[in-house]
Amino acid sequence: MNHQFNWAVLWEYRELLLAGLKITIQLSSISIVICTVLGIILGIMRLAKNALVRLFASAYVEFFVNTPLIIQMFFWYFALPMMLPETLRFWLWSHNYEFIASVIGLSIYTSSFIAEAVRAGIQAIDKGQREAALSTGLSGFQTMWYIILPQAVRIVIPPICNQYLNLIKNSSLAMTIAVPEITFQAQAIESYTFRGFEAFTAATLIYISLTLTVSFLMSRVERWASKGQRAVVA
Amino acid sequence: MTSHQQSYISVCPHCRQPITPSDERPSLEVVQADSAPAKPQRNGEPIISFRQVNKWFGKLHVLKDINEDIYPGEVVVIIGPSGSGKSTMLRCINRLETIQSGRLVVDGYEISNPKVNITPVRAEIGMVFQHFHLYPHKTVLENIMLAPMKVRKIPQTEAKSIALELLKKVGIPEKAEAYPAQLSGGQQQRVAIARGLAMRPKIMLFDEPTSALDPEMIKEVLDVMKALAREGMTMVVVTHEMGFAREVADRVLFMDGGSIIERGTPEHFFVNPVEERTKAFLRQIL
Numbered sequence: 001m002n003h004q005f006n007w008a009v010l011w012e013y014r015e016l017l018l019a020g021l022k023i024t025i026q027l028s029s030i031s032i033v034i035c036t037v038l039g040i041i042l043g044i045m046r047l048a049k050n051a052l053v054r055l056f057a058s059a060y061v062e063f064f065v066n067t068p069l070i071i072q073m074f075f076w077y078f079a080l081p082m083m084l085p086e087t088l089r090f091w092l093w094s095h096n097y098e099f100i101a102s103v104i105g106l107s108i109y110t111s112s113f114i115a116e117a118v119r120a121g122i123q124a125i126d127k128g129q130r131e132a133a134l135s136t137g138l139s140g141f142q143t144m145w146y147i148i149l150p151q152a153v154r155i156v157i158p159p160i161c162n163q164y165l166n167l168i169k170n171s172s173l174a175m176t177i178a179v180p181e182i183t184f185q186a187q188a189i190e191s192y193t194f195r196g197f198e199a200f201t202a203a204t205l206i207y208i209s210l211t212l213t214v215s216f217l218m219s220r221v222e223r224w225a226s227k228g229q230r231a232v233v234a
Numbered sequence: 235m236t237s238h239q240q241s242y243i244s245v246c247p248h249c250r251q252p253i254t255p256s257d258e259r260p261s262l263e264v265v266q267a268d269s270a271p272a273k274p275q276r277n278g279e280p281i282i283s284f285r286q287v288n289k290w291f292g293k294l295h296v297l298k299d300i301n302e303d304i305y306p307g308e309v310v311v312i313i314g315p316s317g318s319g320k321s322t323m324l325r326c327i328n329r330l331e332t333i334q335s336g337r338l339v340v341d342g343y344e345i346s347n348p349k350v351n352i353t354p355v356r357a358e359i360g361m362v363f364q365h366f367h368l369y370p371h372k373t374v375l376e377n378i379m380l381a382p383m384k385v386r387k388i389p390q391t392e393a394k395s396i397a398l399e400l401l402k403k404v405g406i407p408e409k410a411e412a413y414p415a416q417l418s419g420g421q422q423q424r425v426a427i428a429r430g431l432a433m434r435p436k437i438m439l440f441d442e443p444t445s446a447l448d449p450e451m452i453k454e455v456l457d458v459m460k461a462l463a464r465e466g467m468t469m470v471v472v473t474h475e476m477g478f479a480r481e482v483a484d485r486v487l488f489m490d491g492g493s494i495i496e497r498g499t500p501e502h503f504f505v506n507p508v509e510e511r512t513k514a515f516l517r518q519i520l
Contacts, residue, residue: 126367128363129367129369131330131361132426132429133369134330134356135328135356135359135360135361135439136356136357136360136361136380136381136430136433137353137354137358137381137385137433138353138381138385139353142384142385146380147369151369151370151371154371225371227371227413
């Protein structure tokens with residue numbers, strides 16, 4: 001091996017890396033918010049009394065869990081606009097549509113995994129909790145909001161955290177539809193300088209610091225959500 | 235007492251009509267045994283009325299032609315072997331179980347009609363479960379305050395003073411800020427009773443409230459229930475505590491195989507039961 005490392009190119013192209021980091025953070029955080037909301041709604045829908053609602057939610061989950069994310073991204077980016085009226089299509093294309101399409105792709109894909117976690121979390125709560133809450137006169141919605149979900153949150157935080165980490169890593173697929181995020185920029189630096197090792201090492205380290213930060217934050221959230229339950233021997 | 239609290243007590247939450255004195259709910263004050271008011275006589279309409287009620291779990295016929303009237307102020311104790319349908323009958327009263335045929339009227343609502351919204355009826359019925367079912371993520375105080383604040387829309391400060399008063403009544407005011415997991419079983423059950431009372435219900439349902447407790451904790455829960463009975467609360471109690479039934483019940487129902495086999499005063503029931511099955515049951519447990 002006689003490769004001469006030149007880490008200076010990273011400093012030289014720091015603007016690109018920082019711009020990529022900014023896009024990755026934007027893409028991931030917007031998608032995390034949307035997929036969480038969608039996932040909770042779908043998880044509850046999978047347990048609905050109405051069979052039609054249940055069927056819809058199950059079909060949604062099965063469909064998006066069982067198709068590759070990159071195909072879904074291509075669909076949202078290349079296929080969907082073709083179904084739209086021409087003016088809307090051109091409007092989208094001139095308004096950063098690749099970013100919007102990747103948010104849609106990441107959110108919907110991840111929401112179907114989160115829905116499964118939420119469903120399992122709700123089912124893990126003793127049905128006596130629901131009965132006790134209903135017996136005091138709380139409505140079905142209030143029971144879900146004040147009693148079931150807060151307890152389910154504690155259970156579903158670890159699996160949901162895993163999905164957030166997957167989402168951050170999966171956001172690298174957005175480069176395939178020309179979103180200039182971290183992987184895209186690392187690729188760009190490689191093609192400008194032929195310094196692939198340095199560029200992708202930088203991208204790797206950036207992803208690791210992002211995911212470790214999210215893991216840390218989620219463990220704090222988990223501690224907060226477990227108040228009461230951890231007090232057993234206090 | 236603030237003026238707001240006053241209006242909350244004296245106006246019916248459903249029809250917004252002032253409540254006449256005869257409807258007045260039991261006060262929150264701790265009533266000493268010797269100063270307890272006399273038991274109200276059976277008067278007027280029953281507050282719970284079963285007519286030809288039937289229920290199946292799949293093919294299993296768990297309630298068979300139940301007919302029973304329970305009047306305001308009565309303490310009715312339901313006993314019987316396990317699987318006899320007593321808990322199911324109790325759970326029908328606030329529609330935790332639905333019935334398949336017959337008529338069930340509670341507090342003037344025909345709850346056997348699936349179109350009747352059960353939520354306002356449940357607000358008038360407190361329920362205490364075998365396994366307490368306190369909310370583990372909320373403090374004792376929050377457990378008690380939740381329903382009054384969210385259902386009755388009582389302001390937080392007032393809900394808190396109601397909750398503290400109830401905790402005093404059940405004898406554990408010092409546990410207000412504790413979480414359920416920090417309490418003993420008996421304490422948890424007393425909090426559960428306080429949670430049920432916080433809505434100032436007209437009826438309290440008890441589903442084997444002492445069955446999950448260690449023997450030394452049973453008394454503290456029964457004492458709270460006895461005090462409640464003396465205040466004139468309408469109570470329906472499923473229990474295996476024969477001492478409680480004998481001492482507190484106005485009437486005892488004996489169920490077996492989904493039917494009410496025998497009913498009567500505790501004296502009738504424990505001293506000269508008529509039915510063979512009742513006698514057999516009593517021989518086994520007494």
